[in-house]
Amino acid sequence: MCGFSAIQKIMKKKIAFAILFTTLFTTTANAELIMNYYEENVTTYSSGYRLDGKSDPKYPLYINDEKIQTTESGYFSKYVSLEDGENTFVIDNTTDKKTTNITKLSADDLEKVTYEDPFEKVDLIGKVNRKNPTVRTRPDEGNDDLLIPYTENTLLKIIGKNSEYYMTKNFRYIYIDAVDIVNDADYGENKATDVSFDNDNVIHISMNRATEYTADLSGDSLEIELFDTVCDKRKINLDKKIFRNVSTKSFGTRTIYRFNFNEKNKFIGYFISFDENGMNIKLNERSKKKNGSLEGIDIVLDAGHGGDEPGTPGIGSIPEKTVTLNITTYLKDYLQEKGANIIMTRSDDTFLDLSERNEITTKNMPDAFISIHCNSLALTTDALKYSGIMGLYTFDSPGNFAESLNESIDFIACYKDNLAVTRNSVCPSILIETGFMSNPEEYEYLIKEENQKAIAEKIASATEKYFSQLYNEK
Numbered sequence: 001m002c003g004f005s006a007i008q009k010i011m012k013k014k015i016a017f018a019i020l021f022t023t024l025f026t027t028t029a030n031a032e033l034i035m036n037y038y039e040e041n042v043t044t045y046s047s048g049y050r051l052d053g054k055s056d057p058k059y060p061l062y063i064n065d066e067k068i069q070t071t072e073s074g075y076f077s078k079y080v081s082l083e084d085g086e087n088t089f090v091i092d093n094t095t096d097k098k099t100t101n102i103t104k105l106s107a108d109d110l111e112k113v114t115y116e117d118p119f120e121k122v123d124l125i126g127k128v129n130r131k132n133p134t135v136r137t138r139p140d141e142g143n144d145d146l147l148i149p150y151t152e153n154t155l156l157k158i159i160g161k162n163s164e165y166y167m168t169k170n171f172r173y174i175y176i177d178a179v180d181i182v183n184d185a186d187y188g189e190n191k192a193t194d195v196s197f198d199n200d201n202v203i204h205i206s207m208n209r210a211t212e213y214t215a216d217l218s219g220d221s222l223e224i225e226l227f228d229t230v231c232d233k234r235k236i237n238l239d240k241k242i243f244r245n246v247s248t249k250s251f252g253t254r255t256i257y258r259f260n261f262n263e264k265n266k267f268i269g270y271f272i273s274f275d276e277n278g279m280n281i282k283l284n285e286r287s288k289k290k291n292g293s294l295e296g297i298d299i300v301l302d303a304g305h306g307g308d309e310p311g312t313p314g315i316g317s318i319p320e321k322t323v324t325l326n327i328t329t330y331l332k333d334y335l336q337e338k339g340a341n342i343i344m345t346r347s348d349d350t351f352l353d354l355s356e357r358n359e360i361t362t363k364n365m366p367d368a369f370i371s372i373h374c375n376s377l378a379l380t381t382d383a384l385k386y387s388g389i390m391g392l393y394t395f396d397s398p399g400n401f402a403e404s405l406n407e408s409i410d411f412i413a414c415y416k417d418n419l420a421v422t423r424n425s426v427c428p429s430i431l432i433e434t435g436f437m438s439n440p441e442e443y444e445y446l447i448k449e450e451n452q453k454a455i456a457e458k459i460a461s462a463t464e465k466y467f468s469q470l471y472n473e474k
Helices: 006-011 107-111 320-337 354-364 401-409 440-446 449-472
Strands: 041-044 048-054 075-081 085-092 097-104 120-128 155-161 165-168 173-175 179-182 191-197 202-207 213-217 221-226 243-251 254-261 267-275 278-285 298-303 341-344 368-375 390-393 413-416 429-436
Touching: 048 085, 075 440, 155 179, 191 254, 202 221, 213 267, 221 278, 298 320, 298 354, 320 341, 320 368, 320 429, 320 449, 368 449, 390 401, 401 413, 401 429, 401 449, 429 440, 429 449, 440 449
Parallel strands: 041 097, 298 341, 298 368, 368 429, 390 413
Antiparallel strands: 048 075, 085 097, 120 155, 120 179, 155 165, 165 173, 191 202, 202 278, 213 221, 221 254, 243 254, 267 278, 390 429
């Protein structure tokens, strides 16, 4: 089962590459000490810090005169304890040497820091300016409070604001940069009237304007709740071959539609949009599986990072973007051998931003989305304690895709996280952290071709098993 633990919460924080990646090269002819995360002066509240990199394996490595164990290729990681004040560490590889000063702030320093960020009352109208922004039930960085993201052009009645979030009239919290403030005239009375369904699997709800909403898709129904909206039910025109019925409930200015399907698991996702006539809900119909294989199944594969965004550098010269592309390419080959139709977000060292990756998923309406990444830990964590494959998801329904892969692969952790590429309602989605590039042994494992193929084959087998079980449940 997927779950939470203190260890999992530590592991989910990846190193901010733009801040920490300072690769230093020396001109020493005999040996080179490479430390991708090296900084000459560091300040931290942590009681420990990690020093890692690659040394010439022909020479012994010492940190403050203590001999450090390295891998066969010279990769190393040492977690050092810190005392209050300045701590100096000398990393010596016989013919190359680096010195770093790490200042640990005391408990008295910590008490001076304030984290309060109170809300002020405001009276604003906002419009969501992007697809799939983070929407929460409370203003924090937890992941147990995530809601289905609003679509672009959703209108919000904003009653509160702090440095990060807007608070809506319906006590939903959304990041300020995801909202444009618009004219009050855009937000008037809203009535939901006619409901119809077209040949492109789109449910259309006629209404005056865009509004806040929630959505919940299960195996046999889709429930849509509209806020600040009254129901003026007129005509409902749905395909009786697809819909068993639709129920409508109103609670003041909240309206709930429940669309019940005739066939269980017929739809695996949806995409919501607004136009001048109301809300459109495009249903993602599950592909027709053939011949007992993955033939007929559409899968989007996403190789993390790329181009000018290398991801975590790891502790050697091969960055995350190279490892993820290799694993994803092998995964494509294995899934295609099993009959699947594969769409790649990138097939070479190309940069794609998160919105472009999401757009590929939305456009293709696949049966599943898999993003391949490599893990890393903050420098305040002992890297030698962590290794293995992790699964992260934002919404694991319907079909429990992440949980199914967890059962097959046996992730070291599988939990809900607020990830842009998985924060969609189109299809079951998962981000797989294939190993820790901050662990010397695992880094050396991840950069080898035969191991990249083994990881890809394991994910492909788990994916095939998921779809076989899903269709057997039909």
